[in-house]
Amino acid sequence: MLWAASLCILWASFTLGVPVNRERQKLLLISFDGFRWDYDHDVDTPNLDQMAIDGVKAHYVTPPYITVTSPTHFTLLTGRYVENHGVIHNMWFNTTTMEKKPYYQTQFVNEWWDNGTLPIWITAQRQGLKAGSLHFPGTASSYQGQVAMMREVEPIRYNYKNETAWYENTDKVMDWFRDEDLDFVSMYFGEPDGTGHRYGPDSPERREMVKQVDRTVGYIRNSTENYGLTKQLNIIITADHGMTSIYRGAQLEEITLSKIPGFNFQDVSFHLLDYGPSGMLLPKPGKLETIYNALKGAHPHLHVYKKEEMPEHLHFSNNDRILPIILWTDPGYVLNGNLLTVVKKKMRDNRTNNADDLKTTIEATWAS
Ligand SMILES: [Zn+2]
Numbered sequence: 068m069l070w071a072a073s074l075c076i077l078w079a080s081f082t083l084g085v086p087v088n089r090e091r092q093k094l095l096l097i098s099f100d101g102f103r104w105d106y107d108h109d110v111d112t113p114n115l116d117q118m119a120i121d122g123v124k125a126h127y128v129t130p131p132y133i134t135v136t137s138p139t140h141f142t143l144l145t146g147r148y149v150e151n152h153g154v155i156h157n158m159w160f161n162t163t164t165m166e167k168k169p170y171y172q173t174q175f176v177n178e179w180w181d182n183g184t185l186p187i188w189i190t191a192q193r194q195g196l197k198a199g200s201l202h203f204p205g206t207a208s209s210y211q212g213q214v215a216m217m218r219e220v221e222p223i224r225y226n227y228k229n230e231t232a233w234y235e236n237t238d239k240v241m242d243w244f245r246d247e248d249l250d251f252v253s254m255y256f257g258e259p260d261g262t263g264h265r266y267g268p269d270s271p272e273r274r275e276m277v278k279q280v281d282r283t284v285g286y287i288r289n290s291t292e293n294y295g296l297t298k299q300l301n302i303i304i305t306a307d308h309g310m311t312s313i314y315r316g317a318q319l320e321e322i323t324l325s326k327i328p329g330f331n332f333q334d335v336s337f338h339l340l341d342y343g344p345s346g347m348l349l350p351k352p353g354k355l356e357t358i359y360n361a362l363k364g365a366h367p368h369l370h371v372y373k374k375e376e377m378p379e380h381l382h383f384s385n386n387d388r389i390l391p392i393i394l395w396t397d398p399g400y401v402l403n404g405n406l407l408t409v410v411k412k413k414m415r416d417n418r419t420n421n422a423d424d425l426k427t428t429i430e431a432t433w434a435s
Contacts, residue, residue, distance in 0.1 A: 091250070093250050093251065093296070093299045093301065094250070094252075094300075094301045094302075095240065095300060095302045095303070096143070096303050097253075098143065098253070098256065098304075098305055098307060099256045099259065099280050100255065100256060100257050100258065100259070100261075100306060101258075101259055101260025101307070101309065102259055102277075102280065102305075102428050103309030103310055103424065103426070103428070104127035104309060104426040104427055106259065106268075106273070106277050107277065107281075110277040110278055112277065112280075112281040112284075113281065114281045114282070114288065115280075115281050115430065117288075118288070118431075119430055122302075122430065123430070123431050125429045125430075127427065127428065128428065130307060130427055131148050131382065132383045133155065133345055133383060134308035134309075134425050135308070135343075136170065136307055137173065137174075137204045138154050138155060139308055140204040141180070141186070141204065143305065144187050144205055144253065145185070147184055149386075150382050150383050150384055150385045150389065151184065151382070151385075152182075153183065153184065153386055153388060154179065154180060154205070155383070155386060156339065157170040159172070159176045160337070160339060162337040174205075174206075174207040174220065175207050175208075177209060179208070180205050180208035181210045187251065187253075188214075188216075188253070189213050189215075191251050192215075192216060196250040197217075197249045197250050197251075198217075199218060199243045199252040200219075201218070201239065201252065201255065202219065202220065202221050202256075202257075203253040203254065206218050206220050217243045217247055217252075219236075219239070227256070227257025227258055228257075228261060228276070230279050233256060233283045234283070237254075237283070237286055237287050238290065240252050241291070241294045241296065244296055244299075244300060256280070258276050259273055259280060260310070263276075267312050268310045268311065268312060284304065288302075302431060303430070303431045304428070304430045304431070305427065305428060305429040306428055307427065308427055309423075309426050309427050310424060313344075313400065313401055323403045324402070324403065324404055325404065327366070328361070329357070329361035330361040330365070331361075332404070334350055334351055334357055335348055335349065335351065335354075335358065336349045336350060336351045337349040337390070338390075340394075340402065340404035343402070344395055344396040344401060344402050345393075345394065345402065346394045347389065347390035348390055349392075355373070359371065359392060362394065368396055368397040369394060370394065373391060374389055
């Protein structure tokens with residue numbers, strides 16, 4: 068378990084490397100959505116640099132497949148691969164009624180999240196600790212009837228970029244730690260993902276947003292001091308996935324399924340396509356081989372797998388929610404269902420997890 072292993076190393080370094088402190092230790096887990104592993108390489112980030120000096124920093128973290136926000140964040144909260152925790156997509160769907168719910172609405176579909184694996188808040192609370200969560204994917208759901216003791220879910224129309232709100236949210240979380248004596252809080256920021264999607268990972272806008280992230284890290288560390296929590300509060304900063312550019316203009320490479328000879332949407336009962344470079348298909352009865360044979364090898368940059376033949380290291384097979392045929396494209400390519408699809412976003416983030424651009428970051432400082 069990759070993520071679990073990373074965190075364990077950090078726990079171990081804390082246990083071994085820091086003098087034992089009699090005060091009960093607290094942990095703040097922070098995710099900056101879409102913070103690619105190298106986003107601090109081309110921007111001045113004094114506060115993140117200071118964290119690395121005061122604590123530890125990994126070169127990168129490999130996210131689980133499928134590298135979209137809800138599945139990867141639930142891996143962070145549970146330590147389990149996506150096929151094991153069951154939050155296999157940002158979107159809830161029903162293959163019988165053909166319904167799909169987007170990311171935000173899916174946050175409120177309890178059974179999508181509460182399907183056997185407990186997030187760390189609930190495990191902590193069952194062990195007598197106090198847990199909270201602010202905006203972290205999965206916060207809105209209950210788990211076996213329990214919720215995080217303190218929690219806040221963002222409203223549907225929420226400006227994820229507002230720096231003032233980032234500081235206010237930080238103050239709120241510090242209040243929870245000091246006044247409610249919470250032991251663990253997970254805190255989510257929707258950037259630099261939004262800016263990366265809109266302007267691209269190599270844009271000046273993305274670099275400006277990374278500066279905002281860095282200022283906020285400084286604010287969080289100052290608040291820790293102002294709230295008198297320096298000796299107790301450990302901080303982990305990480306993210307869910309990276310991001311890569313897709314080719315544009317004359318170079319734009321769309322792989323359009325409806326143009327592939329032998330492939331017919333009439334053979335498909337349900338699909339999750341047009342959601343970036345990865346997709347899933349449910350064939351109509353008796354049509355699995357027809358679809359598979361038409362798509363397999365149809366494009367040099369399209370990867371096609373039957374669910375049970377998925378590469379084992381991706382751990383994206385053993386779950387009833389995963390559809391029988393799984394597709395993804397090489398970095399830089401876009402997967403479309405049909406010719407009418409409009410590419411709305413310039414960058415996507417969800418393809419196989421071993422491309423460098425999909426790797427993300429992790430840093431930690433420990434109370435001393
Ligand atoms: Zn994300």
